[in-house]
Amino acid sequence: MTDKTYPPTAEFAANAHVDQAKYQEMYAASISDPDGFWRQHGQRIDWIKPYTSVKETNYAYGEVDIKWFSDGTLNVSANCIDRHLATRGDQTAIIWEPDNPDEQALHITYKELYSNTCRMANVLKDLGVTRGDRVVLYMPMIPEAAYAMLACTRIGAIHSIVFAGFSPDALANRINDSEAKVVITADEAPRGGRNTALKSNTDAALLHCSDKVKNLVVKRTGGQTTWKEGRDYDYNLLAAAASPDCEPEEMNAEDPLFILYTSGSTGKPKGVVHTSGGYLVYASMTQEYVFDYHQGDVFWCTADVGWVTGHSYIVYGPLANGATTVMFEGVPTYPDASRFWQVCEKHKVNQFYTAPTAIRALMAHGNEPVEKCDLSDLKVLGTVGEPINPEAWNWYNDVVGKGNCPIVDTWWQTETGGHLLTPLPGATTTKPGSATLPFFGIEPVILEPTSGAEINETEAEGVLCIKDSWPGQMRTVYGDHERFQQTYFSDYKGYYFTGDGCRRDADGYYWITGRVDDVINVSGHRMGTAEVESALVAHANVAESAVVGYPHDIKGQGIYAYVTLMNGVEPTEELRKELEKWVRTEIGPIAKPDLIQWAPGLPKTRSGKIMRRILRKIAENDFGALGDTSTLADPSVVDELIENRMNRS
Numbered sequence: 001m002t003d004k005t006y007p008p009t010a011e012f013a014a015n016a017h018v019d020q021a022k023y024q025e026m027y028a029a030s031i032s033d034p035d036g037f038w039r040q041h042g043q044r045i046d047w048i049k050p051y052t053s054v055k056e057t058n059y060a061y062g063e064v065d066i067k068w069f070s071d072g073t074l075n076v077s078a079n080c081i082d083r084h085l086a087t088r089g090d091q092t093a094i095i096w097e098p099d100n101p102d103e104q105a106l107h108i109t110y111k112e113l114y115s116n117t118c119r120m121a122n123v124l125k126d127l128g129v130t131r132g133d134r135v136v137l138y139m140p141m142i143p144e145a146a147y148a149m150l151a152c153t154r155i156g157a158i159h160s161i162v163f164a165g166f167s168p169d170a171l172a173n174r175i176n177d178s179e180a181k182v183v184i185t186a187d188e189a190p191r192g193g194r195n196t197a198l199k200s201n202t203d204a205a206l207l208h209c210s211d212k213v214k215n216l217v218v219k220r221t222g223g224q225t226t227w228k229e230g231r232d233y234d235y236n237l238l239a240a241a242a243s244p245d246c247e248p249e250e251m252n253a254e255d256p257l258f259i260l261y262t263s264g265s266t267g268k269p270k271g272v273v274h275t276s277g278g279y280l281v282y283a284s285m286t287q288e289y290v291f292d293y294h295q296g297d298v299f300w301c302t303a304d305v306g307w308v309t310g311h312s313y314i315v316y317g318p319l320a321n322g323a324t325t326v327m328f329e330g331v332p333t334y335p336d337a338s339r340f341w342q343v344c345e346k347h348k349v350n351q352f353y354t355a356p357t358a359i360r361a362l363m364a365h366g367n368e369p370v371e372k373c374d375l376s377d378l379k380v381l382g383t384v385g386e387p388i389n390p391e392a393w394n395w396y397n398d399v400v401g402k403g404n405c406p407i408v409d410t411w412w413q414t415e416t417g418g419h420l421l422t423p424l425p426g427a428t429t430t431k432p433g434s435a436t437l438p439f440f441g442i443e444p445v446i447l448e449p450t451s452g453a454e455i456n457e458t459e460a461e462g463v464l465c466i467k468d469s470w471p472g473q474m475r476t477v478y479g480d481h482e483r484f485q486q487t488y489f490s491d492y493k494g495y496y497f498t499g500d501g502c503r504r505d506a507d508g509y510y511w512i513t514g515r516v517d518d519v520i521n522v523s524g525h526r527m528g529t530a531e532v533e534s535a536l537v538a539h540a541n542v543a544e545s546a547v548v549g550y551p552h553d554i555k556g557q558g559i560y561a562y563v564t565l566m567n568g569v570e571p572t573e574e575l576r577k578e579l580e581k582w583v584r585t586e587i588g589p590i591a592k593p594d595l596i597q598w599a600p601g602l603p604k605t606r607s608g609k610i611m612r613r614i615l616r617k618i619a620e621n622d623f624g625a626l627g628d629t630s631t632l633a634d635p636s637v638v639d640e641l642i643e644n645r646m647n648r649s
């Protein structure tokens with residue numbers, strides 16, 4: 001580990017929105033008077049009816065209730081589009097870069113974004129979608145995905161995006177959980193030179209849904225699809241006939257904006273609910289300050305709109321700020337490992353935001369693919385999704401940034417709506433691997449895991465909680481407020497519990513150490529081990545399974561599954577392949593186990609509880625100190641598992 005630190009240069013700080021002195025002053029104000037601070041900064045967006053109340057929040061378990069700007073009204077799409085038309089209608093809002101570099105990129109102006117969004121809104125209205133209805137998006141990374149999101153907000157519908165890499169089963173569960181009226185999809189999604197058949201996946205999903213659900217299909221490749229009259233609607237045909245104007249609905253600040261399903265430590269994925277006013281204030285403010293975005297800059301977040309990063313930092317944050325945002329359909333290594341850098345050069349990208357897993361994968365291809373591109377427009381580099389190892393941080397800094405671009409390591413979650421711990425590039429001295437310091441309004445605390453006591457010393461290690469609310473916070477779990485309280489407010493009373501472990505160093509810097517619950521982080525994607533286990537045991541040959549994470553060079557964590565087969569079933573290579581395929585179809589390719597170990601028995605306590613601590617150690621190939629195994633019902637299973645362990649690196 002390196003203890004070198006990286007202060008902002010005087011030149012960068014002088015031109016930045018916030019330098020160190022201003023950060024300290026604004027941060028202090030945000031904590032001593034949150035109501036006053038957010039009353040001022042809430043005005044960064046346009047309100048139809050201005051708010052008079054600002055912060056009304058209660059973290060008390062049993063009464064958890066979070067409201068911001070609750071008597072204000074607004075329309076989110078009008079904030080992301082209409083309010084820019086007079087000043088920058090002809091400026092590019094979205095640069096769309098297709099999967100195949102030989103296909104034409106698109107530059108969509110704010111005026112075009114307006115008419116395309118209005119057309120989509122009118123099509124949705126004609127399909128019967130009204131205020132409060134849910135619309136599921138299962139789409140490639142194409143401009144229509146952004147139009148669809150904004151069209152929902154324009155008419156007051158709630159979108160729920162399902163990542164296009166998820167399986168038909170996962171899609172069906174989400175359509176049903178939110179009782180969606182319409183699913184928007186495309187014929188196919190090109191990615192890395194291959195097409196995923198989104199329409200036929202949607203057909204398969206809809207077999208498990210109410211026959212009232214309508215399917216709006218956008219043409220992307222023109223690939224063959226089957227059509228069901230009365231259920232399937234051709235978007236391109238309807239949009240051509242639709243009006244390019246649509247009055248925005250006046251929505252309340254606390255009306256839901258979107259639902260996004262995310263994995264937790266138990267049970268089914270949770271529908272995280274974000275609302276309109278506070279979320280937009282927070283997404284736009286963090287986009288501007290954290291990346292030091294200035295008017296005219298080109299901003300590129302490489303995430304997919306199927307994840308929260310794409311919601312906040314491809315669509316809502318940048319567009320609310322009148323930015324030019326890049327939307328990339330492809331993958332980092334197609335056609336080759338220089339693609340990201342080619343796109344940066346081609347579109348003169350100023351702020352670039354990606355994940356450690358992508359950085360590590362590209363680092364493995366050496367410096368040549370980076371060095372052959374002109375990256376002189378880059379000003380700020382961002383990372384998100386998992387802790388970044390100092391080696392990858394240094395490569396990002398030295399080779400991509402040429403030592404000239406501050407790195408912002410942004411820690412946040414689907415639940416938080418926007419960044420909570422992050423450097424500000426003109427203000428914060430960075431340390432490779434640390435998410436550094438809190439954003440405005442965020443008061444992190446480190447608690448002693450078992451007692452829940454706050455550790456007041458500067459140097460501390462424990463679980464990370466947040467003391468009070470911020471505008472971008474999730475408001476509830478869709479349809480299950482009790483689960484919301486239970487998950488985030490019951491273990492440590494009076495705090496928001498993040499699920500992450502964290503260390504605070506002598507300078508007060510925060511270092512995320514990873515999840516403390518049964519959630520693993522695979523290539524920056526969050527996966528509940530319970531979800532993978534329930535997919536495995538749904539297979540007829542599987543009696544029991546336990547899934548844990550283990551260190552993986554590129555993905556951060558890999559998925560390690562212990563599987564106990566039904567009596568009499570032979571553990572064969574063929575069955576192993578079949579189980580991998582099974583999980584892919586049950587959940588999606590991102591959930592496929594990297595390693596499957598046949599486990600004749602699992603280590604259990606006498607009361608039948610699986611001792612995951614032991615399974616984690618074996619998966620990590622670190623079984624020297626397994627701790628106390630005397631409480632196990634049958635300690636001999638441990639030796640068997642060690643003997644046949646799959647990870648020997």
Ligand code: WT7
Nearest residue numbers: 309384385386387409410411412413414512526
């Ligand atoms: C979990 C949230 C927020 C967008 C992407 C993931 C981990 C996220 C960092 C970071 C260390 C990070 C945490 C967190 N995480 N960013 N910069 N450093 N860990 O969103 O799927 O909701 O996952 O990702 O463990 O709890 P998500």
